[in-house]
Amino acid sequence: MTMIDTDDRPSGLWRDAWRRLRRNRLAVAGLFIIFGVVLVAVIGPWLSPYDFLSQNLDVRNQPPSASHWLGTDDLGRDVLARLMFGARTAFLVAIGVTVTAVFIGVSLGAVAGFFGGPFDRFVMWFTDITMSVPQLLLVVVINASLKQPISQWMEARYIETLNPIYRNSTLIDFVLVFGSMALISWPAYARLVRAQVLSVRNRPYVTAARALGLTNRIILTRYVLPNAMGPLIVAVSAGLGTAMVLESAFSFLGVGVTPPTPSWGNMISDGLRVWTNYPHLLVAPAAVLAVVTVAFNFLGDGLNDALNPKGQK
Amino acid sequence: MTALLEIRGLTIDIARDEGPARVVDGIDLTVMAGESLGIVGESGCGKSLTMLSLVGLLPNRIRATAGSAMFGGKDLLKMTPGALRRVRGSEIGFIFQDPMTSLNPVIRIGDQIAEALIYQKGMTKPQAAIRAVELLALVGIPAPEDRAQAWPHELSGGMRQRVMIAMGLAGHPKLLIADEPTTALDVTIQAQIVDLVRDLKTRLNMSVVWITHDLALIAGLADRIAVLYAGTVVEDAPVAEIFDRPTHPYTRALLDSLPTLAGEAMSRLPSITGTPPEPGRRPPGCPFAPRCPLAQPACSDAVPKLAPVPGSDPRHRVACPIVIERAVA
Known part of the structure; x- marks a missing residue:
């Protein structure tokens, strides 16, 4: 926070938005929760005395206790340690997916909106098609059809080169999950950015920039995009939460991150099978996912109000 | 120059x-x-x-x-x-x-x-x-x-x-x-x-x-003023000429609608009746004819061309044959 306040180049717009955001209690609460979970995701594995993978079959399905704060699962693994590592998975997926989707969406949407013409029609046609395919179906098809051949190719590369990177199955997981989820998320960003660019590109300062003889590239990157960012920031904040829920949903259905790598989704999926006997195995990951998602939405709402003060009642 | x-x-x-x-x-x-x-x-x-x-x-x-x-x-x-x-x-x-x-x-x-x-x-x-x-x-x-x-x-x-x-x-x-x-x-x-x-x-x-x-x-x-009306130049003259000898009926009407310190107090400023033609609905001939006090039937025949005003600065040109005739007369 102080970092932004003492920034030697704070733009008035952003400084005002930050001040309004700070006055919104829910948004600040959301920010704190997100900050806390990020901290846990980064240093969590060093905080816990237990490894998230090591099994201890003597202490299976234990309820919460002093030694295992959130109990243990059916293989005797510490639930808290797995949750903390799950935070890492959740944020990696959320950030990876959102960054990829925003990159694709912003590039296509901005260029389409700024130049218009056939490219614009092509991009809009492409987003319509992508959005018309049921999201879940697309992800399931991508994972089901690509996972096998990619693993085989990686295995073959490993035998050829003996490079251990090809042995890493988590990598395939992440690439596939990131890729397929980004593929279903970008059209929303593309549409949003295109609509913003359409409204900004006719503002007087854009005409003035043209009259100065600036190139289209400079006008788009320095004049149009920075002034079209507000709604995108709100969408990204909400999108991070959505990506986490999506990842959990896909892990729950078995097309997300593969066990034993813990993800909140596959923990919920495992917990659901035994929830009548061991409710803590379901409640703990579900509660964490719910709280973090709500935190992202609070932050998104707060950002929306902070960046569009005129929209407030 | x-x-x-x-x-x-x-x-x-x-x-x-x-x-x-x-x-x-x-x-x-x-x-x-x-x-x-x-x-x-x-x-x-x-x-x-x-x-x-x-x-x-x-x-x-x-x-x-x-x-x-x-x-x-x-x-x-x-x-x-x-x-x-x-x-x-x-x-x-x-x-x-x-x-x-x-x-x-x-x-x-x-x-x-x-x-x-x-x-x-x-x-x-x-x-x-x-x-x-x-x-x-x-x-x-x-x-x-x-x-x-x-x-x-x-x-x-x-x-x-x-x-x-x-x-x-x-x-x-x-x-x-x-x-x-x-x-x-x-x-x-x-x-x-x-x-x-x-x-x-x-x-x-x-x-x-x-x-x-x-x-x-x-x-x-x-130094010079060009008066535009409905997408055509109706008068083009050095600035002093425009103010001292406005020739085109539109230019005159424009100048008449300006308040002056010498004017009578509390009197209404004259305004030009009617509105300029919408794009795509231009009248035939002179575009100002429908609002012009000097208009004659011949005004709707052809779009008038800019021509020098006889008896004034050679750079003073106006697109109205009627006022030019009057200046000659």
């Missing part, structure tokens, strides 16, 4: 679903080197579009369909978009109407001016930063080093218009086009901006085209 810009027969159409609508109909205009030309006309008479068409800044669906615009030996209307981009800023500078919205809110003043210098003139960043401060000083902004660090929203309207002028001058253009630059400003600030542009014009030896609907404002600025 040599001609810097020669517009001949410029015609601009709006593409519409029901067919093109003509907004500018065969305009002829000449700007001499070092001259300042005032273009006067009502809203929608095509004065801004005429100037925007020169540098390829017409909005979508609006196109220059005929004519030529010779500038420095080249026809601007036939240039490629890339070549026109290099003309903009470095040879023809622009100042726009609304200083409040014509500056990018997320770039500091100094950086915004420097940007033009870096991309247009190939200056390095430090060179451009120094030049930006010099330009701010040139347009009379106090403490230019500090102001260069300011954000657009921290400046008043008059200051912002000065910044816009500095940006328009950044490339050292031969021609500065000012599109109603004072309309959004207070009267006292208007006078300052007019003085500033007049001063800069002599100092930098440029030509200025000042677009306005305010005749009184450019009386002290322009």
Whole structure:
């Protein structure tokens, strides 16, 4: 926070938005929760005395206790340690997916909106098609059809080169999950950015920039995009939460991150099978996912109000 | 004096679903080197579009369909978009109407001016930063080093218009086009901006085209005035001639509708009856005929051409055969 306040180049717009955001209690609460979970995701594995993978079959399905704060699962693994590592998975997926989707969406949407013409029609046609395919179906098809051949190719590369990177199955997981989820998320960003660019590109300062003889590239990157960012920031904040829920949903259905790598989704999926006997195995990951998602939405709402003060009642 | 810009027969159409609508109909205009030309006309008479068409800044669906615009030996209307981009800023500078919205809110003043210098003139960043401060000083902004660090929203309207002028001058253009630059400003600030542009014009030896609907404002600025009505030039004369011997019925009506200090107190100002024709619904012949007190049936036969007014300055030309006949008689 102080970092932004003492920034030697704070733009008035952003400084005002930050001040309004700070006055919104829910948004600040959301920010704190997100900050806390990020901290846990980064240093969590060093905080816990237990490894998230090591099994201890003597202490299976234990309820919460002093030694295992959130109990243990059916293989005797510490639930808290797995949750903390799950935070890492959740944020990696959320950030990876959102960054990829925003990159694709912003590039296509901005260029389409700024130049218009056939490219614009092509991009809009492409987003319509992508959005018309049921999201879940697309992800399931991508994972089901690509996972096998990619693993085989990686295995073959490993035998050829003996490079251990090809042995890493988590990598395939992440690439596939990131890729397929980004593929279903970008059209929303593309549409949003295109609509913003359409409204900004006719503002007087854009005409003035043209009259100065600036190139289209400079006008788009320095004049149009920075002034079209507000709604995108709100969408990204909400999108991070959505990506986490999506990842959990896909892990729950078995097309997300593969066990034993813990993800909140596959923990919920495992917990659901035994929830009548061991409710803590379901409640703990579900509660964490719910709280973090709500935190992202609070932050998104707060950002929306902070960046569009005129929209407030 | 040599001609810097020669517009001949410029015609601009709006593409519409029901067919093109003509907004500018065969305009002829000449700007001499070092001259300042005032273009006067009502809203929608095509004065801004005429100037925007020169540098390829017409909005979508609006196109220059005929004519030529010779500038420095080249026809601007036939240039490629890339070549026109290099003309903009470095040879023809622009100042726009609304200083409040014509500056990018997320770039500091100094950086915004420097940007033009870096991309247009190939200056390095430090060179451009120094030049930006010099330009701010040139347009009379106090403490230019500090102001260069300011954000657009921290400046008043008059200051912002000065910044816009500095940006328009950044490339050292031969021609500065000012599109109603004072309309959004207070009267006292208007006078300052007019003085500033007049001063800069002599100092930098440029030509200025000042677009306005305010005749009184450019009386002290322009060497010559062209009066536009519905996309045609109806009268083109040195500034003193326009005020002393307004000839075209429209010009006279415009001048009559200005308040004067000598006028009778509490009397109503005369106004011109009727409204200008909409684009696409131009009357045949003279576009002003339906509102003209001197109109005769013959006025609707052909669009009148600009012709010298007998017995006055040879540069005084008017597009009305009736007043010319009267002048001869």
